Amino acid sequence: MNTQEFDIHIIGGGIIGLTTAVTLQARGVKVCLLEANEICKGTSSGNAGHLATEQVFPVADASMLRHIPAMLLNPTGPLRLDWRYLPRLMPWALQLLLNMRSEPFDRIHKAILSLNQSSLEAWQNFATQFQLNQWVHTSGSLLTIEHPTNLKILTDYGKRLNDVGVVNHLLTKEGIAEYEPALDNSKLDALYFSETGHFTNLQAIHDSLANTFRQLGGHIIEHCRVLEAVPSEDGIHLKTNHGDIIASKVVLSAGAYSKALAKQLTGVKVPLDTERGYHLMLPHESKRLNMSVSSLDRHFIMTPMEGGLRLAGTVEYAGLDAPPNMQRAHKLLQHAQPMLKTPLNTDDSVPWMGFRPTTVDSLPVIDRIGRVFLNFGHHHLGLTQSVVSARMTAEYYFDDPHTIDPKAYKLDRFSKKSH
Numbered sequence: 001m002n003t004q005e006f007d008i009h010i011i012g013g014g015i016i017g018l019t020t021a022v023t024l025q026a027r028g029v030k031v032c033l034l035e036a037n038e039i040c041k042g043t044s045s046g047n048a049g050h051l052a053t054e055q056v057f058p059v060a061d062a063s064m065l066r067h068i069p070a071m072l073l074n075p076t077g078p079l080r081l082d083w084r085y086l087p088r089l090m091p092w093a094l095q096l097l098l099n100m101r102s103e104p105f106d107r108i109h110k111a112i113l114s115l116n117q118s119s120l121e122a123w124q125n126f127a128t129q130f131q132l133n134q135w136v137h138t139s140g141s142l143l144t145i146e147h148p149t150n151l152k153i154l155t156d157y158g159k160r161l162n163d164v165g166v167v168n169h170l171l172t173k174e175g176i177a178e179y180e181p182a183l184d185n186s187k188l189d190a191l192y193f194s195e196t197g198h199f200t201n202l203q204a205i206h207d208s209l210a211n212t213f214r215q216l217g218g219h220i221i222e223h224c225r226v227l228e229a230v231p232s233e234d235g236i237h238l239k240t241n242h243g244d245i246i247a248s249k250v251v252l253s254a255g256a257y258s259k260a261l262a263k264q265l266t267g268v269k270v271p272l273d274t275e276r277g278y279h280l281m282l283p284h285e286s287k288r289l290n291m292s293v294s295s296l297d298r299h300f301i302m303t304p305m306e307g308g309l310r311l312a313g314t315v316e317y318a319g320l321d322a323p324p325n326m327q328r329a330h331k332l333l334q335h336a337q338p339m340l341k342t343p344l345n346t347d348d349s350v351p352w353m354g355f356r357p358t359t360v361d362s363l364p365v366i367d368r369i370g371r372v373f374l375n376f377g378h379h380h381l382g383l384t385q386s387v388v389s390a391r392m393t394a395e396y397y398f399d400d401p402h403t404i405d406p407k408a409y410k411l412d413r414f415s416k417k418s419h
Contacts, residue, residue: 006032006219008373008397009238009247011226011261014044015386016375017253018209022130023390024397025218032247033218034240036225036257040206043255043354044382046279048312049303050141050292051197052384053120054166056113058362059275059379062100078299080328082318089317092273095360108361111408113164115364115385118404120195122387130212135205135306138197141292142171142180144190144339151189154296158191168193182288184341198292199383201306226254229264236265236371251373251393256320256355258376262365265372268415270365272377275356276316278329284345285309298335309344311336324353356380359414364389366409368396374411 008024010017013035021033033039068079081089099108120138127136145154158168168191176185179192199205210220221242228239229250238245252258252265256274263269289304300313311332316325329351337344358379359365365374366389375393378385388404395402 006030006248008032008249008251009034009236009245010251010253011229011238012036012252012254012258012376013039013220013222014042014253014255015040015047015206015383016044016255016378016389017251018044018206018213019126019386020251020253020375020390020393021218022209022213022216023387023394025213025216026129027394027398029397031213031218033213033220034224034226034238035220035222036254038222039210039220040202043277043356044206045202046277046312046352046354047202047383048279048292048301049199049202049305049310049383050294050301051120051123051136051138051199052381053116053196054141054143054161054168054193055381055384056109056116056161056164056166058099058105058108058112059358060096060100060362061105078314080314080316080318080325082316082322085317085319085322088319089273092271092360095271099361104361107408108363111363112381113166114404114408115388116381117165118388119384120197122391123197123384126387130209132205132208135199135201136197137200137291138195139291140179140192140194141196141198141294142176142190142192143168143294143296144176144183144188145296146187146339147297150297154189154191157296166193167195179291180289180293182340182342183293184339188339196292198303198305200304204306226261229261231265231371247371249371249373251375253375255376255382256357258357258365258374262374262376262411266369266374266411268411270377270411270414271360272357273317274320275358275379276318276324277312277354277356277380278314278316278324278326278332279310279312279352280329280332281308281310281350281352282344282346283308283348283350288340288344293339295335295339298339300332300335302336302339320355326351326353329353356382361413363409365411365414366392366406367411369411373397
């Protein structure tokens with residue numbers, strides 16, 4: 001395979017890899033994008049579609065600990081653990097627990113906040129530049145509760161977020177009805193987040209970006225699995241099912257599949273595991289809601305899209321190889337139905353499962369090590385942070401000044417702790 005014409009190869013064609021590819025190619029870099037399956041047909045196709053700039057805390061915090069046993073015992077609950085996977089999960093889980101301590105928790109929170117504070121404007125500018133505005137809606141989102149006992153938790157959370165610059169306000173029942181008349185607001189309280197949004201057609205965004213990338217001169221190779229990646233003096237040797245490639249530089253953006261390749265490329269074993277997430281798509285309910293609506297009580301989210309209403313959520317720890325348990329997707333309906341005034345149309349509903357790549361500190365790896373650029377590990381926030389991460393990768397490539405302090409996302413935070 002003749003690869004001399006490319007300046008850089010990107011491993012992974014999800015939303016992180018694709019936005020990075022478009023960002024670099026638009027600035028004159030000759031990019032080849034390698035995707036193991038089809039562009040954005042993995043986890044990027046099934047995310048909640050929420051521009052979640054308000055989610056500025058680590059994936060786990062100490063207040064959750066006392067609820068974990070009940071969550072694990074609840075068959076419709078937000079958390080499931082495949083006990084057969086526990087031995088492999090434990091080293092990662094222990095480090096995750098250690099990061100709940102106040103000092104690392106606060107440091108991680110500030111690093112997530114730093115990325116998210118730039119994400120809304122970054123997406124708005126990106127959508128304008130690449131003609132995506134019709135699918136990127138920035139009209140806000142709701143976080144609801146149903147149990148009056150949780151009102152203090154909701155208001156305290158809203159104050160905590162306002163204190164760090166995440167704008168929100170508590171809605172009256174009349175206010176909820178003004179934003180979302182379909183919600184059964186007789187038993188709901190909610191926070192409204194004005195500086196968030198949602199994506200109404202992920203497939204259209206992916207197709208449009210892939211077409212733009214090609215029109216700019218970029219090259220895509222689908223069904224190209226990188227089996228091995230070895231740095232050398234003359235470049236990065238990539239062994240693929242399409243043959244061997246010698247790449248001048250590479251970006252690793254393979255999501256939950258990045259761990260093994262990161263070790264080969266850098267020598268560092270990143271403490272990363274996968275949170276398996278589910279969604280249920282209701283194709284006849286595209287007009288039910290106006291914006292993303294999350295439930296603090298039920299730990300799930302509903303997002304209106306052109307192709308229907310997406311019910312998404314739950315966390316399952318079972319690794320990359322266990323078959324999906326689609327009952328978890330269908331059980332999301334049991335959470336959605338009581339929140340609405342009238343029954344949902346469930347005809348032709350489609351379940352889905354995908355892999356969220358999560359590091360022990362809930363932060364992505366965004367860094368440059370010689371010829372190797374790293375951009376992976378965004379857990380629930382890959383879609384939200386994708387454009388900002390792409391911009392940071394371009395800053396590394398061109399040696400531009402960093403618009404966001406990159407220290408918190410560097411690989412070397414794991415180099416002495418690898419396990």
